[in-house]
Amino acid sequence: MELKTLMSRAKRGLREELRLYLVAISSLSVAFLCVGGALLAVSNLSSIAERWGQSGRMTVFLRDGAQDGDVAQLRMVLESLPEVRDVEALSSAEARALFLAQSEVTADLAALPPEVFPASLEVTLRGGTDPARVEAIAGRVAQLRAVDDVETYRGFFDRLESLLAAGRGLAGMLALLVGLCVLAVIGNTIRLAVARRRDEIEVLKLCGATDSFVRGPFVVEGTFQGFASAVLAVLVLLLGFALLRGPLDQSISALTGTKAAFLEPWMLMALVLGGALIGAAGSALSLRRYLTV
Numbered sequence: 001m002e003l004k005t006l007m008s009r010a011k012r013g014l015r016e017e018l019r020l021y022l023v024a025i026s027s028l029s030v031a032f033l034c035v036g037g038a039l040l041a042v043s044n045l046s047s048i049a050e051r052w053g054q055s056g057r058m059t060v061f062l063r064d065g066a067q068d069g070d071v072a073q074l075r076m077v078l079e080s081l082p083e084v085r086d087v088e089a090l091s092s093a094e095a096r097a098l099f100l101a102q103s104e105v106t107a108d109l110a111a112l113p114p115e116v117f118p119a120s121l122e123v124t125l126r127g128g129t130d131p132a133r134v135e136a137i138a139g140r141v142a143q144l145r146a147v148d149d150v151e152t153y154r155g156f157f158d159r160l161e162s163l164l165a166a167g168r169g170l171a172g173m174l175a176l177l178v179g180l181c182v183l184a185v186i187g188n189t190i191r192l193a194v195a196r197r198r199d200e201i202e203v204l205k206l207c208g209a210t211d212s213f214v215r216g217p218f219v220v221e222g223t224f225q226g227f228a229s230a231v232l233a234v235l236v237l238l239l240g241f242a243l244l245r246g247p248l249d250q251s252i253s254a255l256t257g258t259k260a261a262f263l264e265p266w267m268l269m270a271l272v273l274g275g276a277l278i279g280a281a282g283s284a285l286s287l288r289r290y291l292t293v
Contacts, residue, residue, distance in 0.1 A: 010220035017193050021225055024189040028182055028229035029236070032275055035178045036237040038171040039267055044260055045164050045171075058134065060121040060141055063148040070146035071121075078123055078141070083133060086124040118148065179278060182229075186222050186282030193218065194287070219283045226279020230272045238262065 014021060060078070062071060071089070078087045125134060131154055138150040194201070204214055241262050263271075 006216045006220060009217040010224070013193065013197070013217050013221050014224065017196070017221070020189060020192060020196075021221070024185060024225055025229045025232065028185055028225060028275075029232040031178045031182050031185070032230045032233035032271065033236055035175050036233050036263070036271060038174045038178075039271065040237065040241070040263055042168050042171045043263055043267065045167055047261060057153060058123040058125060058138060059151045059153075060123060060147055061149045061151070062119045062121070062146055064118070066119070066146040070144075074141070074144055074146050075121060077144075078121065081137065083125055083129045083137065084123055085126045088122045088124075090120045090122055092119050179274075182226065182275070182278050183282045183285070186225055186279050187286035189225065190218050190222050190283045190286045193221065215284075215287045218287055219280055222283025222286075223276050223280040226275040226277070226282070227272060229279075230275025233275075234268055234271060 060074070075087050075089065078084050134152050135154065138152050141147055142150045201214055241260075245260060
């Protein structure tokens, strides 16, 4: 069957079943919007996880009354380590000011004196530093005379990474379920179209039309439904992201230090092509089972 003939018959079928297909595309676009939203969430979660994996910090809390010489020696030791990128000293007053600037506190907490906030050395580690090596450094530093405690935040970040992994798994399951729903909706739509054009199909078979000649336009119509639904979902998702980007950036930056990002071009292409492929597959499976020619 020539491509021109196939496309011509598919266009005619789309015109004849326009209302049916518009309803299907509207429903499918919601499903693809769920998939796009899940992909958007997974993409941003992955960015957060990557940033947290690359950023390493360690806080060395100093003892009250620590001698300046001991603190200077401690800082020199830390700066000499190859895993350390930067060391910043934070006095009690500076720690209090930073706490008040970054937190919404009541008047009672704002009245706390600087002595409540311990002086510290904020250590920035180089990216890719082995967590076991960080713990080893923390253990050795904690034994020095000027040190009261050392915090590596490893346990906190490990728990957050576990939550992110669970979120990615749930998003993947949602995408799979939505894909199955899309497959079913397109299959049902094509079956309705087949039932409404049964007389035409019988005439074609009586005239000697092959199975592929009869099935071809329906597969193209299903492919178009999946493609159009995915494109519509991407446009709605892009519009929603553009409208909400400001509030999202403020919230996400405050919590994670990163900004919200839209889907990568290859993800958008995969979503649109995936919609077309699911549409074709749904049509083919539906015709195989319900179209007797």
